[in-house]
Amino acid sequence: MHRPVVIEDGVVSRPAGKHTATVHSYLRHLRAQGLECVPEPLGVADGTETLRFIEGADxxxxxxxxxxxxxxxxxxxxxxxxxxxxxxxxxxxxxxxxxxxxxxxxxxxxxxxxxxxxxxxxxxxxxxxxxxxxxxxxxxxxxxxxxxxxxxxxxxxxxxxxxxxxxxxxxxxxxxxxxxxxxxxxxxxxxxxxxxxxxxxxxxxxxxxxxxxxxxxxxxxxxxxxxxxxxxxxxxxxxxxxxxx
The missing domain is CATH 1.10.510.10 (Transferase(Phosphotransferase) domain 1)
Incomplete structure (x- = not known):
């Protein structure tokens, strides 16, 4: 979904949605399986989600x-x-x-x-x-x-x-x-x-x-x-x- 994104000091910040908690649960599950090929969710606070930035072309x-x-x-x-x-x-x-x-x-x-x-x-x-x-x-x-x-x-x-x-x-x-x-x-x-x-x-x-x-x-x-x-x-x-x- 089209939302403003800020990348600073290796952290991606953007407005959270109603689905964000579910997405973060899923990403944590994948990373617990050893997958580093999805973003690491850092948290949700004050309507903003944060994730670890992954270097590369997109x-x-x-x-x-x-x-x-x-x-x-x-x-x-x-x-x-x-x-x-x-x-x-x-x-x-x-x-x-x-x-x-x-x-x-x-x-x-x-x-x-x-x-x-x-x-x-x-x-x-x-x-x-x-x-x-x-x-x-x-x-x-x-x-x-x-x-x-x-x-x-x-x-x-x-x-x-x-x-x-x-x-x-x-x-x-x-x-x-x-x-x-x-x-x-x-x-x-x-x-x-x-x-x-x-x-x-x-x-x-x-x-x-x-x-x-x-x-x-x-x-x-x-x-x-x-x-x-x-x-x-x-x-x-x-x-x-x-x-x-």
């Missing part, structure tokens, strides 16, 4: 690191490691989720927004996953599907070149296979169906947040983000044969 700088198969596979392996370690977490009885829980098989705590911008990168290697505001229980394939849209990317050629900064249009199906194989041991699934279902859930969440006046979703919806995403869904469905694995 945000828009993340696009270049995942162009290679090395970077692509490293993100998939990191996501798998986190999912596996999080499976044994017992959420607080009063847990608040940043997105709607999804029923199904092999449900784990899911990040909800595992795009390249939320990974921390060093030398084309994903070393951490940050910004857990959309934490929610769901089948692990929902996080994988979300990631595939942005990592492959399952988007039109102009987006791959201009937004994702690929020097040429990548072989999307090959990148899907690389990510899925690096993640490992997933049940067989239809990539296009899974990605479209995840995108539809994201649209629903965006509409809900916008209706409640939450930013930046309110502005996104007003500026046509829903219509743009629906166009992208149509493009994915029209190119099913090119995108599947």
């Amino acid at each position: 945000g828009g700088d993340g696009w270049w690191h995942q162009h290679t198969d090395q970077g692509l596979a490293s993100a998939a392996r990191l996501l798998r490691r986190i999912h596996d370690a999080g499976a044994g977490w017992s959420p607080p009885e009063d847990a608040v989720w940043g997105a709607r829980p999804v029923a199904g098989e092999d449900v784990v705590p899911c990040h909800g927004d595992p795009g390249p911008w939320n990974f921390i990168w060093r030398d084309q290697e994903a070393v951490a996953l940050i910004d857990w505001d959309y934490l929610h229980p769901a089948p692990r394939v929902t996080d994988v599907a979300y990631a595939l849209r942005w990592f492959a990317p399952l988007r039109a050629d102009e987006h791959a070149l201009e937004w994702h900064h690929f020097p040429e249009v990548p072989d999307r199906a090959a990148r899907v296979r690389t990510f899925v194989e690096a993640y490992g041991d997933l049940p067989d699934f239809d990539v296009v169906d899974a990605v479209v279902e995840r995108m539809q859930a994201v649209i629903e969440l965006m509409r809900d947040l916008a209706a409640r006046g939450v930013e930046p979703q309110r502005t996104w919806v007003a500026d046509g983000a829903v219509e743009a995403d629906l166009e992208e869904i149509a493009w994915i469905e029209q190119h099913r044969e090119m995108l599947g694995r």
Whole structure:
């Protein structure tokens, strides 16, 4: 979620939300399993959460690191490691989720927004996953599907070149296979169906947040983000044969 962030003396500070205590419980669980690839939660006070800063490239700088198969596979392996370690977490009885829980098989705590911008990168290697505001229980394939849209990317050629900064249009199906194989041991699934279902859930969440006046979703919806995403869904469905694995 779009909130002001301050980084000072190795500490990240930003406004806390209703879900923050649940997220911190989950992050503490992961770190107790020996995972240093998620932020260390330091606390919540006076409406502000603090976490330990993790050095590396993120945000828009993340696009270049995942162009290679090395970077692509490293993100998939990191996501798998986190999912596996999080499976044994017992959420607080009063847990608040940043997105709607999804029923199904092999449900784990899911990040909800595992795009390249939320990974921390060093030398084309994903070393951490940050910004857990959309934490929610769901089948692990929902996080994988979300990631595939942005990592492959399952988007039109102009987006791959201009937004994702690929020097040429990548072989999307090959990148899907690389990510899925690096993640490992997933049940067989239809990539296009899974990605479209995840995108539809994201649209629903965006509409809900916008209706409640939450930013930046309110502005996104007003500026046509829903219509743009629906166009992208149509493009994915029209190119099913090119995108599947």
